[in-house]
Amino acid sequence: MLDATTRSGGTATVTPRTAATELAVATAGPVAPTGLARVTRVLLSPWSRLSLLVALLASAATTVVLFRPQELLTDGWPPQLGGAAAALAYAVAYGLCTVAFVPRPLLNLAAGALFGSQLGLACALAGTVLGSGIAFCLGRVLGQEALRPLLRGKWLKAADGQLSRHGFRTMLAMRLFPGVPFAASNYCAAVSRMGLLPFLLATGLGSVPNTAAYVVAGARASTPTSPAFLIALACIALPGLAGAVVAWRKRHRLRGR
Numbered sequence: 001m002l003d004a005t006t007r008s009g010g011t012a013t014v015t016p017r018t019a020a021t022e023l024a025v026a027t028a029g030p031v032a033p034t035g036l037a038r039v040t041r042v043l044l045s046p047w048s049r050l051s052l053l054v055a056l057l058a059s060a061a062t063t064v065v066l067f068r069p070q071e072l073l074t075d076g077w078p079p080q081l082g083g084a085a086a087a088l089a090y091a092v093a094y095g096l097c098t099v100a101f102v103p104r105p106l107l108n109l110a111a112g113a114l115f116g117s118q119l120g121l122a123c124a125l126a127g128t129v130l131g132s133g134i135a136f137c138l139g140r141v142l143g144q145e146a147l148r149p150l151l152r153g154k155w156l157k158a159a160d161g162q163l164s165r166h167g168f169r170t171m172l173a174m175r176l177f178p179g180v181p182f183a184a185s186n187y188c189a190a191v192s193r194m195g196l197l198p199f200l201l202a203t204g205l206g207s208v209p210n211t212a213a214y215v216v217a218g219a220r221a222s223t224p225t226s227p228a229f230l231i232a233l234a235c236i237a238l239p240g241l242a243g244a245v246v247a248w249r250k251r252h253r254l255r256g257r
Contacts, residue, residue, distance in 0.1 A: 050147065053138055053142035060101070063100060064102055087123050090123045090127070091122075091126040091127045092127070093127070094111070094123065094124060094126075094130070094131065095133075095134060097127075098182065099131050099135050099138075105214050108124050108218065109215075109221070112214065112217065112220075113219065117215060117219045120215045120218065120219060121212050121216075124211050125211055128207045128211060129203055129207075131186075132200065133199075136186055136187075136189060136199055137190075139187040139190025140191075143190065148160075159188060160191070163192035167189070167198045168198040169202075170202075171185070171206065172202040174206070175202060175203055175206025175210075176239070178210065178239055179240070210235075213232045213233075213235035213236045216231075217236065220232065
C-alpha cells in the first residue's frame with residue numbers, strides 16, 4: 001500500500017502520501033469562525049452597544065416630544081387609580097420619564113400637586129432613584145466599554161478619577177447643588193468605575209432638599225402667598241444662586257486647567 005509505513009533496522013519510513021497529510025494538518029491553523037459567531041461578535045462589540053444606547057435614548061426623547069406622556073402626570077390620573085396604586089404608578093412613570101429626558105422640576109411640581117407634600121415627596125424620590133438606576137445600568141452595560149478609551153481631556157480625566165475614587169461624596173455634592181444636568185450626571189457615573197450602590201445612595205440622599213422644595217411648591221401652588229410656598233421658592237433659588245457664585249469664583253482656576 002502507498003500510505004503504509006515500513007520499519008527497517010528500528011527506523012520508520014513514511015510514505016509521501018502520509019507526509020503530505022501530516023503537513024496539511026500541521027499548517028491548517030485555527031478554524032475560521034462561523035457566520036453566526038461573527039455576527040454575534042459584531043453585535044456585542046462596544047460600539048454596537050453604544051449605538052444601541054444612543055438609539056434607545058433618541059427613541060425615548062422622540063416619544064416624549066410626539067406623545068407628551070408627561071401630561072398624564074400633570075393633568076391627573078384615571079379614576080380607577082387611587083391611593084397606593086396611583087402613587088406606585090406615578091413613581092414608575094416618573095423614573096421612565098427621567099430616562100426620556102423629561103425635566104425633573106416639572107415632575108416634582110406635579111407630584112406635589114397630585115399627592116400633597118409627604119406622599120408626593122416619597123413618589124418623587126422613588127422615581128428619581130429608579131430613573132437614575134435605569135440610566136446608570138444602561139450606560140454601564142451599553143456605553144462604558146466604548147467611551148472609557150475616549151476620556152483623554154484633562155477635565156474628563158479629572159471627573160472620571162473623582163467619581164471612581166470618591167464616588168459617593170462626589171455624586172452627593174452633584175445632587176445637592178444644581179447646575180449639573182440630571183441625565184449627564186447619571187451617564188458620567190456609569191462610564192466611571194463608581195459602584196451602583198453608592199450611586200443610588202448618594203442620589204437618594206442628595207436629591208431630598210431640591211426635590212422637597214419643588215414638591216412643597218407644587219402642593220401649595222394654590223396659595224402662593226403662604227409661608228410654605230415662599231420658603232419652598234427660597235430653597236429652590238438659594239442653592240442655584242450659591243452654585244452660580246461658586247462657579248464665578250472658581251472660573252479662573254477652571255480656565256487654568
